[in-house]
Amino acid sequence: MDLLTELVAFVVAIGVLVVVHEYGHYSVARLCGVKVLRFSIGFGRPLLQWVSKKSGTEWTISALPLGGYVKMLDEREFPDTISPDDLPHAFNRQSVGKRIAIVAAGPVANFILAIALFAVVYASGVSEPAAVVAAPPVQSVAARAGFQGGETVLSVNDGNGNDAAVRSWADLRWKLLSAAFDHRRVALSARDGAGTYAFPLDLSQLASKDLDDDFMSKLGFDPGGGTLRVAGVEAGSAAQQAGLQKGDRLRAIDGRPVDSASTFIAYVKAHAGKPVQLQILRGGDAQDGGKDNAQASAPANAQALTITVTPAVQRDEETGEEVGRIGAALSAQAPSVEVRYAPLESARLGAYRTWDIGVYSLKMFGRMLTGEASLKNLSGPVTIADYAGKSAKLGPSAFLSFLALVSISLGVLNLLPIPVLDGGHLLYYAVEAVTGKVVSDRWQMVLQRAGLACIVALSAIALFNDLARLIHF
Incomplete structure (x- = not known):
């Protein structure tokens, strides 16, 4: 049943995103007077086909649903078969400005979809962390x-x-x-x-x-006011040697109240090789997953303990610095509030969040290229299907938010200046706009091959990461 849920959610998600992306290209092409020959959802053998009597466009649903395309009239592909009446409607005959608009319309449509989806989520009501501040780092x-x-x-x-x-x-x-x-x-x-x-x-x-x-x-601001518990302890770790157990509720570290996982982790990292004291509650209501906050009084049937643990010294893979680690997984339960926004406010917040995620995605991709971030952050269709299924089980709001997130990722990916992607074509047209000369067919062929190799490499890495997550190697 889980596999079926994931499969259905994945097909729905990919189908919606592809239709929106390709319809962006299609609609702007039609507005610019370009003749569209085919609008295809998926690749490979057509399963369903019909032709619009009004536009003459062939609409197709194909067997492999991992993408789609819009095929426009272009005399570079049909130099001898286009009638003189259709030549003004060929894509290559359009001004560079129109060609840029047509190509950019796909990613822009994905961003507009994300804004609309986030706006729906905000307008219908969303559960968010309450504005409770955790204990901030000193000097922040x-x-x-x-x-x-x-x-x-x-x-x-x-x-x-x-x-x-x-x-x-x-x-x-x-x-x-x-x-x-x-x-x-x-x-x-x-x-x-x-x-x-x-x-x-x-x-x-x-x-x-x-x-x-x-x-x-x-x-120095992190969400606070919640309950921080130990969700697991690694065998042989500093936490196990100190006597920390699964279910223990963390109250303070070296006398500083902790109600935020990030605050606790930052303190542990900063004290590599130095003993720290943990004030915990064990047993009774301390393990029941209740909604009491970090500052609440101890339950009568819980045991208050102080444990000394010395974080092991470990080298951070990203920064190369030595940091502390105790080998315990944490579970945080923060107080939340149900928030509902007015339509205009929802649209504004949707636009802000779309921009925020888009910029973050670009920065993350840049860090992966420079080696500052791991390539393990790349995900492929298996991971997307997994998250699609999980978000669908959580409810409409979670699934719509997931759909918006993937739509932003698709838009950002297509804008990268890689030949074969929309961003690569935009790069060609930008060069043409500046120099007044079309990029030669020879250079386009060379760059297309390089771009294809890049996409294949990225896809292979993403698929490897998917398999690594799936079978834990």
Whole structure:
């Protein structure tokens, strides 16, 4: 049943994304007066075919559903068979601006789809982490502002007397990101057990390189207020030697409250080879998966313990630095809120999130090319099918969010300046627009082969990663 769910979800996801992408090309081509010969979903032997009486386009559903294409009239392919009346409607006869618009329309359609899907999710209601701040690292922007951990952010003041309510962690992130882009100083209104206070933040000195996916963590902000438990302990690890057990609830490390996995991990990494003390709760309600937060009083039937563990020294694969590791898997349960946005606000948030993910995808691909990030981050159809099935089981919102994420990835991938992809054709047309000369057939042939080799290599790596995840080697 799981395999069937994954297969159906995968076919639906790929089908929707391909149709939207190719329809982007098709619709703009028609607007530019180009004759479209075939619109195909899938490759290989046609399963269904019909011809539009109005446009003469042949619509096809083919046997292999991993892609699709739009075939346009082009006299370079049919030099002797095109009638003089059809020549003005050939793709190659169009201006460079029209050709750029037609080629770019596919990826743009994927981005528009992602914005629409995210907007639907936001408008229908989504469960998001509450805007509760975890204990920040010492000397971080959040710590210097006065945050100690456990505060719930209520609003952001822009410095001109305008307060904007904060509904969730994602809402807080967008508001701070907007202020950072404008190099503004803001004040956060937040409450803890003693009252409500103002916390001034100076975001005017942040560089553009700081405004990436780790923006909040760099400022010292991580979601808090949740429950942090040990989900597993590796055999022979520092955690096992110290006596840490699965189900133990982590309360503090060296006296510092912990309610965030990232805060705990960062502290352990920074103390390689140095003993640290863990304050934990064991037994009773400490293992029941309840919704009590990190600051709640200990259950009467739970045992409070202090364990000393010395993180093992390990070299980080990405940075090459020595970091600490105790060999324990963590399970975090953060408080959440149900958030529903108005239609216009949903569209705006959808556009922001699409942009954010798109930029992050480009940066990640660049880091993989330079060796700063592992090629293991590449995923293929097996992993996509797996996540499609899992997200479908979680409900419509999760599946739509997954679909939006893959749509963004497809759009970004197609814009890469690799021949055989849309980005490669856009590169040709950009050169033509600048120089006034069409890239020669000889150079196009050489670049097409190089691009094809690149795509085959990337596909092979992605498939290898899929198999490695599947059979754990």
